[in-house]
Amino acid sequence: MPTILMPALSPTMEEGKLSKWLKKVGDQVKSGDVLAEIETDKATMEIEAIDEGVLTAIMVPEGTEGVKVNAPIAVIGEASAQPSPGAKAPVSPASGETQKVATPSPQVSPLAGETVVRSTAGEGSLLSDPEIPAGTEMITMTVREALRSAMSEEMRRDKDVFLMGEEVGQYQGAYKISQGMLDEFGPERVLDTPITEHGFTGIATGAAFAGLKPIVEFMTFNFAMQAIDHIINSAAKTLYMSGGQMGCPIVFRGPNGAAARVGAQHSQDYTAWYSQIPGLKVVAPYSAADAKGLMKAAIRDPNPIIFLENEILYGKSFEVPKLDDWIVPIGKARIARAGNHVTIVSFSIGMTYALAAAGKLAAEGIECEVVDLRTIRPMDIGTVVASVKKTNRCVCVEEGFPRFSVTSELAAEIMTHAFDYLDAPVARVAGKDVPMPYAANLEKLALPNVDDVVAAVKGVLYV
Amino acid sequence: MAVSSAYLARKAAKAEKSTKSSAKADLKNSGLSSDEELKAYYDMLLIRRFEEKAGQLYGMGSIGGFCHLYIGQEAVVVGMEMSAIEGDQRITSYRDHGHMLACGMEAKGVMAELTGRQGGLSKGKGGSMHMFSVEKQFYGGHGIVAAQVPLGAGLAFANKYRGNKNVSMVYFGDGAANQGQVYETFNMASIWKLPCIFVIENNRYAMGTSATRSTAASDHLGARGEAFGIPSEQVDGMDVRAVKDAADRAMEHCRSGEGPYILEMMTYRYRGHSMSDPAKYRSKEEVQKMREEHDPIEQVKARLLKSNRASEDDLKKMDADIREIVTAAADFAVADAQPDASELYTDIYKVA
Structure with a gap:
């Protein structure tokens, strides 16, 4: 019996809302029939049936939010089979019978529902922003x-x-x-x-x-x-x-x-x-x-x-x-996490690796100070240097190509302004020096990750 | 080949053109008033004399880098400006001295920019190719071939956004007419009905490459607007009357909210592409023939004299006045101080 799984409707989708069932249990279904509507945060998409048969079970009622990609949502049985309303049909997501829908243009890729807060290691230790009034x-x-x-x-x-x-x-x-x-x-x-x-x-x-x-x-x-x-x-x-x-x-x-x-x-x-x-x-x-x-x-x-x-x-x-006019000045970095042992400088998505690494390292007793550049040009090198003068060690993190990069510039500036304070050469964690591959494993290898940052921090600490 | 042998032949045969360019475009008897004719003569001669002086200063080493002279094409900007009203914008490429003088920017400031002095319109930081005037609504002065085309459509976009009646005059050459961004711009200007006149200054040569060697259907570039539903006219760009006449129609079209308009000006540059161009790609005879038979300034002069609107002495006096202005500009431009070293680091960011 083909099991219908929650489809991925974009490259980055992890979950979505099952907004509406257009067929009900017991309905005859043929290939091409629209079974349900799935709402991502980008659009509402229809899923069509590929197999013929009778809709024998619906596992996820309409209106359910946060349905994970590949979770079973319904079962289509043999045309002759009797419908079994409410039947449970636990199926492994790897059953290989996923009902795929035609996806939209691959470059328009929505993400998971906005209402779902995903926790990230390290996020909890974000310092309160001094620019926000108490x-x-x-x-x-x-x-x-x-x-x-x-x-x-x-x-x-x-x-x-x-x-x-x-x-x-x-x-x-x-x-x-x-x-x-x-x-x-x-x-x-x-x-x-x-x-x-x-x-x-x-x-x-x-x-x-x-x-x-x-x-x-x-x-x-x-x-x-x-x-x-x-x-x-x-x-x-x-x-x-x-x-x-x-x-x-x-x-x-x-x-x-x-x-x-x-x-x-x-x-x-x-x-x-x-x-x-x-x-x-x-x-x-x-x-x-x-x-x-x-x-x-x-x-x-x-x-x-x-x-x-x-x-x-x-x-x-x-x-x-929640302020009427919340403005963050251009050209000012922010200390996202305070620490004394190593400075980690990053920006944009690089901060996810930096903060997660800082969280992991804290568990080992290594306290990282994480600087979020926020603006790259003009660069607030003063905040970076002040931190490095305190910690004497620095790891710079970015996702971009490693040569002639933001982290190269950071390393040069730190050398110029804090040479005498450094106890180790500035370490850099960046994307690999290759065009981005498609294959999932290769793509993962091409991008920096939390462990790379952890290793770099340990490297500058010589531990 | 003259302006365009095909073009002239077609004119002679009074052939109908395929676009909206009708017999109207070839009408030269719409005429200019005495004042207009005299002003056109003055404005064109000022450009001519200014450019001659610039060429001279370049030879003396006072002007560096690139310097593209407008000699021969004067009727195009002067005729267009005769149709412009307060608030209309203009933008062009690096062959821009004529456009600046025609819209009233001071010869002194232009020349001092050519020599890279502090009194130049860009404080010596722009050079021949990069000058601007907010006051005169002159938006440059652009060194990347055809970049001014979407930029100029952007000026028109601002007019439409603000709901005023102004028109943006966007000048580019036959060489730029092969750039892809021109057609991206035609498309958007048409769908958004931007009040924009695309003035193609077809001087037959994209640097050293003749239009016949580089450009498909090179004797009628305006027709390219047809694909985007933009009306066009081919105009004798050596005749300031024809230019003004066509500009009037184009302006009316744009101001009435009908969207963009293309004027293909058949013109000719007497000098090389830039100062270092020996112009080996065309014959001396071709240039000579243009100068003798189609010179924009001589045409007006002949008409002024023939109709007794001005005497030889009147015109000589005018020439002397212009030479005085140009000489004063050149004297200032070579005597003025170079920009202060502190200017190196100014004008990179605007302070809010």
């Missing part, structure tokens, strides 16, 4: 929601701010960042573009020259390579070339770096690329609070900002201060 009420919010609320707040505040990009409007955002914004702000301010990054980035940059404040969403920063001439030659350099006359208040934002299993052309981390350019500011938040506060700061900044998000972090929840 007694401020905190609300739980995903990075996705934080970005959306930041953009919406700024668009309410300033009519010159608008959002443009592929699928930001009617589709509600390829990653649902802009969900609902078309309804609130209308098509003049939430603009769907054709799939022409080079052209629409140039148009947005020209609009910024004229004084508007565009937010340009790249479906991923991998596609921004088509537009990089305008980002660098037009947006970043014009203030200088004009002797200070022209401004370019613009935010280029979107997911950057590896998602999951999307191959070499959709997985690159561009942090180091953009951080090399005078005239650009580069922001790469980890937490939802920083994503919100930095996005608001970026939109108000009169300069071109590269705002690097991370797809894996979109669905992750954090505490965000």
